[in-house]
Amino acid sequence: MRGAVVGIGVIGSVHAQLLRERGELAAVCDIAAERCAAFPEAPAYSDYVTMLEEVRPDVVHICTPHYQHAEMATAALGRDINVLCEKPLGIGREDLARILEAERRSKAQLGVCLQNRYNAPVKAAKEYLKEARALGGMGLVAWHRDAVYYASGTWRGKKKTAGGGVLINQALHTLDLLMCLIGTPAYVTAKTANLTLKDEIEVEDTVAAVFSGGAEFSLFATNGSASEFETEIVIRTDRETLRILPDRLYIGGRCIGGGEARRYGKYCYGTGHAGIVDDFYACVKEGRKFPIDGKEGAKVVRLILAAYQSRGKRIEIEGVRE
Numbered sequence: 643m644r645g646a647v648v649g650i651g652v653i654g655s656v657h658a659q660l661l662r663e664r665g666e667l668a669a670v671c672d673i674a675a676e677r678c679a680a681f682p683e684a685p686a687y688s689d690y691v692t693m694l695e696e697v698r699p700d701v702v703h704i705c706t707p708h709y710q711h712a713e714m715a716t717a718a719l720g721r722d723i724n725v726l727c728e729k730p731l732g733i734g735r736e737d738l739a740r741i742l743e744a745e746r747r748s749k750a751q752l753g754v755c756l757q758n759r760y761n762a763p764v765k766a767a768k769e770y771l772k773e774a775r776a777l778g779g780m781g782l783v784a785w786h787r788d789a790v791y792y793a794s795g796t797w798r799g800k801k802k803t804a805g806g807g808v809l810i811n812q813a814l815h816t817l818d819l820l821m822c823l824i825g826t827p828a829y830v831t832a833k834t835a836n837l838t839l840k841d842e843i844e845v846e847d848t849v850a851a852v853f854s855g856g857a858e859f860s861l862f863a864t865n866g867s868a869s870e871f872e873t874e875i876v877i878r879t880d881r882e883t884l885r886i887l888p889d890r891l892y893i894g895g896r897c898i899g900g901g902e903a904r905r906y907g908k909y910c911y912g913t914g915h916a917g918i919v920d921d922f923y924a925c926v927k928e929g930r931k932f933p934i935d936g937k938e939g940a941k942v943v944r945l946i947l948a949a950y951q952s953r954g955k956r957i958e959i960e961g962v963r964e
């Protein structure tokens with residue numbers, strides 16, 4: 643299998659490294675040419691369409707800023723090239739509609755990089771919840787992202803290019819896991835605020851959200867924490883309470899380790915990137931349907947878009963129950 647990566651930034655470098663280790667890196671592409679230099683063994687491109695046409699990779703990994711995902715995914719799917727797209731799948735309902743239509747028409751598969759679903763503690767919690775009934779959940783994200791972080795990419799911290807702040811960028815994973823473990827809610831009540839970076843970013847650095855209707859959970863996320871905490875999910879069940887951390891799970895008082903999976907990139911990315919890439923490639927190779935397809939990847943974006951729309955009112959989440 644031949645994989646190409648578009649966007650050799652923070653996370654694109656992780657994808658390219660994974661492909662390098664598997665001997666499957668066919669091309670790299672970035673408008674900043676110097677970023678491709680870290681992967682001299684692969685042909686480098688600055689224009690992704692030229693790269694798609696000339697290389698015709700089996701899989702293209704889209705690791706560019708949020709606002710470009712719809713255009714790039716659509717272009718690749720239109721050429722029947724399989725796409726593994728970094729989160730979020732898109733930043734608006736129009737993006738989602740466009741991508742889902744391209745997926746429907748394509749002979750290729752679309753996978754969305756929600757790699758934390760592949761973390762061992764999450765998989766173990768999912769197993770536990772086959773026997774126990776979830777009564778409710780809580781997600782906590784308390785990270786420190788300062789002005790230097792937001793200045794590290796011109797697209798960060800802007801509604802038009804990032805789609806939002808902590809909710810769509812950092813807390814998306816936690817929200818996705820809550821939904822994956824507990825179920826899909828019908829309603830949300832949420833409020834966002836910019837508590838610490840008013841002069842730096844135009845999007846929220848903090849969100850509080852309550853999801854209800856079929857699945858009950860709440861989320862508190864901030865990038866304005868004075869220091870960095872491990873992301874935590876707590877699920878009350880009709881048996882014991884689960885506490886899910888990036889590398890371990892507590893069932894009642896018992897701690898279950900996170901397995902031996904190798905970590906790529908930051909601790910907070912979890913250990914799932916290798917697992918999701920291998921699973922996507924296996925699905926493509928064997929002609930099996932990859933489980934986190936466009937519809938599945940769009941769900942968490944729909945929750946987020948509704949949360950932004952809520953402004954403190956309980957509203958229905960559009961399109962998640964279809």
Ligand SMILES: NC(=O)c1ccc[n+]([C@@H]2O[C@H](COP(=O)([O-])OP(=O)(O)OC[C@H]3O[C@@H](n4cnc5c(N)ncnc54)[C@H](O)[C@@H]3O)[C@@H](O)[C@H]2O)c1
Binds near residue numbers: 648688707795
């Ligand atoms: N799954 C995860 O845990 C995880 C972690 C970090 C980032 N991400 C996601 O990955 C994506 C990228 O984030 P990042 O932090 O790596 O950003 P980044 O700014 O570090 O990297 C983006 C790269 O894309 C390049 N680029 C921009 N426009 C391009 C174009 N038209 N053609 C080719 N290259 C282009 C930029 O030059 C840059 O090198 C985002 O969607 C982000 O949310 C996911």
